[in-house]
Amino acid sequence: MENHIKPDRNHTEMRSPTTQKCKAWGISSLWKKILHFLLGHVLRIYHHGEMEEEAWSRVQKNGNQFIVNGQPFYFNGFNTYWLMVFAVDRSTRGKVTEVFKQASAVGLTVCRTWAFNDGQWRALQKTPSVYDEEVFKALDFVLSEAEKYKIRLILSLVNNWEAYGGKSQYVKWGKDAGLNLTSDDDFFSHPTLRSYYKAHVKTVLNRVNTLTNITYKDDPTIFAWELMNEPRCESDPSGNKLQAWIEEMAVYVKSIDPKHLVEIGLEGFYGPSTPNRIQFNPSTYAQQVGTDFIRNHQVLGVDFASVHIYPDSWISQTISDAHIDFTKSWIQSHIDDAENFLGMPVVFTEFGVSTKDPGYNTTYRDTLMSTVYKMLLNSTRKGGGGGGCLLWQLFPEGTDYMDDGYAVILSKSPSTSNIISLQSTRLTTFNSLCSWRCHWGCKKKHALDTFLYHDEL
Known part of the structure; x- marks a missing residue:
């Protein structure tokens, strides 16, 4: 070039x-x-x-850049995790279309959402390898609607947390099968639980969409597979247990689907392998949760790095300038590492601020978002490794009862909507x-x- x-x-x-x-x-x-x-x-x-119109083709990567049709693809995106569950019922299915339509209107091109719901209400996977076809059809609908609005999906395959089942549900299934399990972290190490997870991966990746007749592993609407939402293994601060799981599962996903990109789902905490980087962590606790940003992302089969940004829950719920300072150093350190050590793009797959925080106001949210966006632009204009970021989280009107405090409703937030739209336009340009x-x-x-x-x- x-x-x-x-x-x-x-x-x-x-x-x-x-x-x-x-x-x-x-x-x-x-x-x-x-x-x-x-x-x-x-x-x-x-x-x-x-x-x-140019063909709808898969996102790939070239060094530390994402590419589509051989050209750079820097993006602005969002999270809406509940799309599959809402798509099950006709009464709420329209909200899926609504959020994609609104996101597209402000230029958002990537959405991260759950491709799991284990053993809970509206479960996709009711018990190991037993699926509810109606819920799977709902996920089919999510993919088909995303394609209509030219929004690519990062699909997460399991949760670290109890919401929507997660690793604790896998452990419950194991106990029901007579396994001697003592910790939710046995999810990462017990061979039977690993086989449960692999079976789920295989089922989802080989799913043939009933609306488009496209197999998921062949669908360009899917941007990437995420191994797990925010994996942590606190029972092993050395990180060895989680590292072994990542090594096994990244290769396994690639063995079924070598075409799509794979990321881990990490929050970005630095661990024992890089003591010189621990200074960038939000707290000393962050290095005790069994994750290790550099080491984890050097695994075969992992295509890009993931990082989350939550100064209001990691540092202090009370809003302060310290949150902005942390955000700047956190983003820059991970972009530097992605470029200098990992040789891959990095995506800030969750960032946001809660309206429930003491001292919160819309101006602060706009300031935080602008800070994240400008840090990414500094990388973008150099053709760097800051591939994009995903706001946590975008909601349409009428879904306030799902709000965890972080929801952004564009129609009610004109200043925030303008900031999002401007960033999208800059990246598209x-x-x-x-x-x-x-x-x-x-x-x-x-x-x-x-x-x-x-x-x-």
């Missing part, structure tokens, strides 16, 4: 009509540049007969610099460079 083609004289001369309209409409010089750029692209694709035949060049100054940091739209 080093040898870029510069705009020629003819391209420059084509801008005159647009310039005249800009003056007539009172459009700023920044927007003139943007409109010039867009007009030039439209004329080029028309000239080359490329008006048809940056991705387009390359996909539009590099007429400006990713690593050179260009007309839209200012746009990546311009705060007034």
Whole structure:
């Protein structure tokens, strides 16, 4: 991508009509540049007969960048974990479509959600390897709706926590089968429980969608598989037990589906293998939970790193400037590590702030979000490893009863919605610099460079 083609004289001369309209409409010089750029692209694709929509293809990675159709893919995204459960009932299924529609309207292109519900109400997996077909059809619906709105999914395969079953449900199943189990962390080490998890992975990946007739492992709507939501193994602070589980399961997922990307689902805490990085942890407790950011992500089969950002639950619930300072150092340290040690992209797969925190206000939430977005942009504009981030969490109206305090309802949060939309537009524009035949060049100054940091739209 080093040898870029510069705009020629003819391209420059084509801008005159647009310039005249800009003056007539009172459009700023920044927007003139943007409109010039867009007009030039439209004329080029028309000239080359490329008006048809680009194929919906899988996200892949090249070094520390995600790519789609060979071009960079930096993204802005969100979490809505309950999509499958809501899709089961006709009375709530419309909320799935609603959240995708609203997300698409502000340019969000990736959603992370659960592909598990173990032994609970509306369970997908009622008992080991026994599934509720109606719930599976609901997950089929989630995938088909996501594709309609051009939103890719990160599907998590099990929970560390008790919500929606999790590792504790697997342990209960093991006890029901007569196994001598003493801790929920036996999920990671007992061969029978590992076989339960593998069977679930195999079933989900080989599922044929009843609406699209596409097997999940072949579906480009799926961005990546996540091994587990926030895995922790506190019974073994050395990290060896969890490390062995990750090594086994990452390779197992790849053995069934070598096409899709795989990530672990970690929160990003530094562990024993990197004592020089522990200073970036939010607390000393973080290094005692059995996870190890660098070591865990060096495992064969893991394609990109995952990190969560929750200063309000990790440091103090009371809102303070310390949260912003922590967020900056936390993000930068993980981007640096992804680029310098891991050679892979890093995605901040959860970040947010609770409205229940003492001192919370919308201005603080907007400040936290802007901080996360700007840190990612600093990486993006260099073609770096900060691949994207996913807000926790986006809700449509009428789902307040599911709110854990972190829900963002766009229609009720205009300032937050504007910040999200601006970030999406910036990333889409940056991705387009390359996909539009590099007429400006990713690593050179260009007309839209200012746009990546311009705060007034």
